[in-house]
Amino acid sequence: MALTLTCPVCGKRNGYEFRYGGEDKGPRPAEKGLTPRSWCDYVHMNKCVAGIQKEWWYHKDGCGSWFTTHRDTVRNLEVNEPEAPK
Amino acid sequence: MVLNFSEQGTPMLGLAKKRIWKYNFMKSSYDAVIIGGGLHGLATAYYLAKEHGMNDVAILEKRFIGFGGAGRNTAIVRANQRTQYNVPLYKEALDLWPVLTRELDFNLMFNNCGNLNLLHSEAAMKTARMNISTAQFHGVESHLLDAKQTKEMEPALNISEDMTYPIHGAMYHPPGGVVRHDAVVWGLAKGATKLGVHIHQQTEATAIHTENGKISGVSTSGGRINTPRVLVSAGGYSAGIIFRMLGVKLPISVLTIQAMVTQPLKPLFNHVVSSGAYHAYANQTLKGEIATGAHMDPWPNYTTQTTAYYIKHQAEALSEFLPCLRGVKFMRIWGGLADMTPDMAPIMDGNDPVEGFYMDCGWGYFGFKSCSVVGKYMAEFMAEGNCPGILKPFHLRRCEQHRLMGETAALVNYSPDN
Numbered sequence: 046m047a048l049t050l051t052c053p054v055c056g057k058r059n060g061y062e063f064r065y066g067g068e069d070k071g072p073r074p075a076e077k078g079l080t081p082r083s084w085c086d087y088v089h090m091n092k093c094v095a096g097i098q099k100e101w102w103y104h105k106d107g108c109g110s111w112f113t114t115h116r117d118t119v120r121n122l123e124v125n126e127p128e129a130p131k
Numbered sequence: 132m133v134l135n136f137s138e139q140g141t142p143m144l145g146l147a148k149k150r151i152w153k154y155n156f157m158k159s160s161y162d163a164v165i166i167g168g169g170l171h172g173l174a175t176a177y178y179l180a181k182e183h184g185m186n187d188v189a190i191l192e193k194r195f196i197g198f199g200g201a202g203r204n205t206a207i208v209r210a211n212q213r214t215q216y217n218v219p220l221y222k223e224a225l226d227l228w229p230v231l232t233r234e235l236d237f238n239l240m241f242n243n244c245g246n247l248n249l250l251h252s253e254a255a256m257k258t259a260r261m262n263i264s265t266a267q268f269h270g271v272e273s274h275l276l277d278a279k280q281t282k283e284m285e286p287a288l289n290i291s292e293d294m295t296y297p298i299h300g301a302m303y304h305p306p307g308g309v310v311r312h313d314a315v316v317w318g319l320a321k322g323a324t325k326l327g328v329h330i331h332q333q334t335e336a337t338a339i340h341t342e343n344g345k346i347s348g349v350s351t352s353g354g355r356i357n358t359p360r361v362l363v364s365a366g367g368y369s370a371g372i373i374f375r376m377l378g379v380k381l382p383i384s385v386l387t388i389q390a391m392v393t394q395p396l397k398p399l400f401n402h403v404v405s406s407g408a409y410h411a412y413a414n415q416t417l418k419g420e421i422a423t424g425a426h427m428d429p430w431p432n433y434t435t436q437t438t439a440y441y442i443k444h445q446a447e448a449l450s451e452f453l454p455c456l457r458g459v460k461f462m463r464i465w466g467g468l469a470d471m472t473p474d475m476a477p478i479m480d481g482n483d484p485v486e487g488f489y490m491d492c493g494w495g496y497f498g499f500k501s502c503s504v505v506g507k508y509m510a511e512f513m514a515e516g517n518c519p520g521i522l523k524p525f526h527l528r529r530c531e532q533h534r535l536m537g538e539t540a541a542l543v544n545y546s547p548d549n
Contacts, residue, residue, distance in 0.1 A: 047439075064429070065429060065430035065431070081533070082531045084531075086380065086531075089530045090381065090382055090530075091382070091383055091384060091431075092371075093374060093381070093384070095368075118385075118433050119433050120434065121436060
């Protein structure tokens with residue numbers, strides 16, 4: 046089953062129109078106090094979650110938007126944002 | 132019904148087949164536990180028992196041995212990589228196939244038919260010259276061929292200008308070829324269990340336990356095991372397991388890689404032919420099928436889904452550089468996991484950040500061709516506690532030290548990292 050993703054501008058489109066932009070790791074770390082390890086953590090290191098993760102995508106063959114969405118890596122399907130645990 | 136994995140084996144097609152490797156019940160403690168019953172885990176266990184006298188070893192396999200990458204790869208072996216760290220490792224891996232065939236008393240069907248890497252531009256020819264120099268420096272046979280010589284080697288190739296990426300030449304690597312991947316699984320399982328290693332199938336590791344910065348045990352779906360040493364060598368699942376159980380993040384993205392075979396044909400070509408520009412490789416198996424790969428959907432996922440997108444890509448690529456395959460039908464297609472690192476080199480490390488914890492992952496699509504040599508040296512690492520020199524460059528900290536390896540010449544535009 047092929048992946049489809051929801052672009053905030055163009056709506057639901059074929060996954061091959063997009064470029065994956067990595068796991069969402071929060072804001073870029075501040076320059077002040079940045080160590081090689083913390084920079085490496087931001088740039089290279091992944092959690093490789095088997096389940097739902099928040100991630101970046103770029104609509105390369107479309108409007109050019111960067112956006113985040115949630116996807117279940119076990120089913121390879123875009124999903125709604127999971128509710129925060131109470 | 133309770134499945135009985137006794138030595139009598141399970142009935143199959145009405146015949147009681149005797150399994151070639153020994154089943155044992157799980158003990159409450161082992162000298163070493165290996166998570167992942169793939170080729171790297173099996174080979175490490177085999178060498179631990181054979182070379183280091185450590186035969187009190189358990190392999191934990193969530194499904195069954197040979198289910199993952201061990202049975203999904205396209206069985207190609209070669210030693211024509213790019214960097215001075217990788218080439219000696221893969222050279223020794225190649226040299227080990229005949230040795231293992233003898234030692235295990237099991238025919239691994241090593242067919243060193245040679246590899247032809249097609250080159251489609253002058254820039255690619257230049258890169259190949261550099262790779263060939265590296266190979267020759269390390270004693271690995273590798274030559275540059277022009278288009279005419281390539282055609283003489285493999286007459287089925289199209290060397291006309293009338294294709295998207297005309298062939299300028301090839302990098303010819305005679306000692307590479309194919310090894311029967313299932314035979315390696317069975318041979319190593321037989322060899323390892325004969326030396327006392329326990330293989331526990333359908334047994335999932337659920338937690339890794341530490342005490343005072345040292346490994347103390349593993350929880351499994353079959354009970355708790357006490358052990359001072361744990362190796363995670365679970366192929367594409369390794370990075371997820373290591374983060375979930377120890378909180379250690381790795382520079383890895385897990386992608387699905389696909390491969391397929393055509394209907395069987397009469398003998399047609401004799402080498403493993405690969406093309407970076409078309410992003411396709413192909414070889415004719417001993418059964419006559421054309422085995423070909425290897426597309427990756429460039430986003431992480433843990434499925435083994437196959438795609439129409441890829442079938443189309445592969446048909447287009449193959450019918451250009453091997454036009455005689457036009458009209459041939461694909462018979463089977465399958466997917467497996469490839470754990471990609473930013474520098475296309477694996478991560479083999481140990482005792483960091485936990486004493487007694489070892490990892491062997493990030494192999495991407497090089498896990499099969501490396502399993503023999505990695506088993507040998509990871510076993511030495513685990514038994515002696517010191518990292519053997521040949522594995523040292525592959526440590527985890529190379530990313531934060533800005534010492535990524537230059538193996539990316541092997542990479543086409545197929546990873547989230549480039």
